[in-house]
Amino acid sequence: MEQQPTRNTIFGKYEMGRLLGKGTFAKVYHARNLKTSESVAIKVICKDLVKKEGLIEQIQREISVMRLVRHPNVVDIQEVMATKQKVFVVMEYVKGGELFAKVAKGKLKEGVARKYFQQLISAIDYCHSRGVSHRDLKPENLLLDDDENLKISDFGLSALPEHLNNDGLLHTQCGTPAYVAPEVLRRKGYDGAKADIWSCGVILYVLLAGFLPFQDANVMRMYTKVFKADFAFPPWFSYESKRLISKLLVANPEKRITIQGIMRVPWFCKGFTRPLAFSIQDDDQREDDQIKEVELLRSKSAPPFYNAFEFISSMSSGFDLSSLFENQRKSGSLFTSKCSASTIMAKLEALAKKLNFRIMLSKDYQVRMQGASEGRKGKLLVIAEVFEVAPEVAVVEFSKSSGDTLEYKKFYEEDIRPALKDIVWSWQGESCVCEG
Numbered sequence: 001m002e003q004q005p006t007r008n009t010i011f012g013k014y015e016m017g018r019l020l021g022k023g024t025f026a027k028v029y030h031a032r033n034l035k036t037s038e039s040v041a042i043k044v045i046c047k048d049l050v051k052k053e054g055l056i057e058q059i060q061r062e063i064s065v066m067r068l069v070r071h072p073n074v075v076d077i078q079e080v081m082a083t084k085q086k087v088f089v090v091m092e093y094v095k096g097g098e099l100f101a102k103v104a105k106g107k108l109k110e111g112v113a114r115k116y117f118q119q120l121i122s123a124i125d126y127c128h129s130r131g132v133s134h135r136d137l138k139p140e141n142l143l144l145d146d147d148e149n150l151k152i153s154d155f156g157l158s159a160l161p162e163h164l165n166n167d168g169l170l171h172t173q174c175g176t177p178a179y180v181a182p183e184v185l186r187r188k189g190y191d192g193a194k195a196d197i198w199s200c201g202v203i204l205y206v207l208l209a210g211f212l213p214f215q216d217a218n219v220m221r222m223y224t225k226v227f228k229a230d231f232a233f234p235p236w237f238s239y240e241s242k243r244l245i246s247k248l249l250v251a252n253p254e255k256r257i258t259i260q261g262i263m264r265v266p267w268f269c270k271g272f273t274r275p276l277a278f279s280i281q282d283d284d285q286r287e288d289d290q291i292k293e294v295e296l297l298r299s300k301s302a303p304p305f306y307n308a309f310e311f312i313s314s315m316s317s318g319f320d321l322s323s324l325f326e327n328q329r330k331s332g333s334l335f336t337s338k339c340s341a342s343t344i345m346a347k348l349e350a351l352a353k354k355l356n357f358r359i360m361l362s363k364d365y366q367v368r369m370q371g372a373s374e375g376r377k378g379k380l381l382v383i384a385e386v387f388e389v390a391p392e393v394a395v396v397e398f399s400k401s402s403g404d405t406l407e408y409k410k411f412y413e414e415d416i417r418p419a420l421k422d423i424v425w426s427w428q429g430e431s432c433v434c435e436g
Contacts, residue, residue, distance in 0.1 A: 009034065010088060011081055014042060025049045030093065039095070040078065045087040073123035075143065075153040094151045096144030100206070103139075107210035110238060111271075116142075117204045118272045119150040124196050125259045129405050133192025137199035138179045139206075178202065178214045182227045182251050194253040197262075201248025208241055209234050213249065227251060240267035333412075334397040336425045341365055341386045341394055344423060348384050348396075351419050357382070368401070371411075376404040380411060396420075 008016045010031075017030040026045040033040055070076070076092040099116060102108065108116075120142070127134060134141075134152065143151045181198035183190040205213045213231035216222040225231065229251040233242050244265050247257035262268055337344055348367040352359050357369035360381070371380040380403035387395040398416065400408040417427070 010042075014040065014090070016042065031090075039093040041091045041093045043089040043091065045089070047082070047085055047087060050087075071123050071126045073119045073150050073152060074127070075151045091153070092151075094143040094145050094153070096146060096148065098139055099142040099144055099150060100139035102144075103206055103210055107236075108207050110208065110241065113204065113207035114267070114270065116150050116207060117200070118268065120152070120200055120203065121259060121262055121268070122274060123150070123152050124200065125263070128193045128196070128259065130399075134196050134199075135184075135192045137196055137203065142203070177219075178212045178222065178226070180226070181253065182229070183253050185223060185226060191253055193259075194256055197248060197256055197259065198250075198253070201245055204241075204248065205231070205245055208237055238267075240265075244268065333399070334395055335420070335427045337394050337396060337423050338425050339394065339423045344386050344394060344396055347420065347423055348386075351416070354419065355415055371403070375407045377407075378403055380404070380407055382408065382411070 010016060013034055014031040015034055017032065020028045020030055020041060022028070026043050028041055028043045031040050031042045032038070075094055078090045078092065081088045081090070107113075120137075124134065124137075136154065137152070141152060141154045143153055145151055177185060179199050179202045181190065181195040184195050202213060214222055214225045216225060229249050231249065233245075237245075244257075244262070244267055247261070247265075250256040263272075339347075345362070345365065345367065348369075349359060349362055351357075352367065352369040355369075356372050358372065360368040360370050362368075365386040367384045369382050369384070371382075373379070381401040383399050383401050385397050385399075387397065398412060
């Protein structure tokens, strides 16, 4: 009988396949989930290289963003695992290729370009509402799924300008500087959200034109054009699209249009249907089997173990874990407790009833509660999750799934925090530790 070839598997969970791409610190492979047969992409990062280059913060950002960003137009990161030598980031496999492979064949029709731009802005708006800026929007990071829908990838693992050469310019690791906002190139400090909007403007131009707005054989001349927002429109651009791009590609970030402004532009609004505020999270209320649970993060018999703590600790002993959350969130979005997970769950359910919030889901150490009243962006939907950090320590994390961000912050500060003070050991980001 012929011997079967040995399968290359990791953690007994994934069968590794062909190489999809590689960068300075990581390689991305196609893989198959042995339990579900689902295709995934796995980014394999060399720890030694990451530590040597001082890029631990970027890995840290990826884990933090993994818990913050769930949107139909963002590549889903399913879990993070690590050995002593390598880090494995398991991601949704998007097999439609890069959006810009389409543009390489020529400009897109205005309606098609608008659809992709709407999906891009919708996803970036969501990320910004969660305190996350991409800061590296470029062709390689815009993928298409089977249904021709846009998916943004690489939030924390892509190279960032502050980690590159001393001249502050983006080099090969970040692709062409033609997509990067002038304030980022100047390396004088920048607002990541405003820089994202500039990049979206360049992307929209390219979709409609089939080429870049800022081009020159001489790199320094190209930078000069970027700094001055010096570009011209091809004759086939419609008046409305030119008007919008002229507001996106503004050299002064303070005068650049905001995402809220973009969403009020008639050209943008045409045929736009906003995904129900964060529909991936909303959808999984209906059917449990739609929730892609990760074994290392969640199990039926115990609260999920926050393996990101173990992961970060393994990368750098004595690492301050608090910054894992503080970099991307307002302090106080989570707290530690010495109470049992079941006690915390009971307290959360009682809190929802007391505040007249409807419990949409309460299982697997997660409570979803929805407000009764209509706010500025519909009803507030709040998610509370309980994670086990150690046998006698739990982390409780609150997040807004839908509704207005300011209304959520007010609700969190004025209602949630005071109501839970008796089970709180420490609010994240505060030095004061309550007696318990």
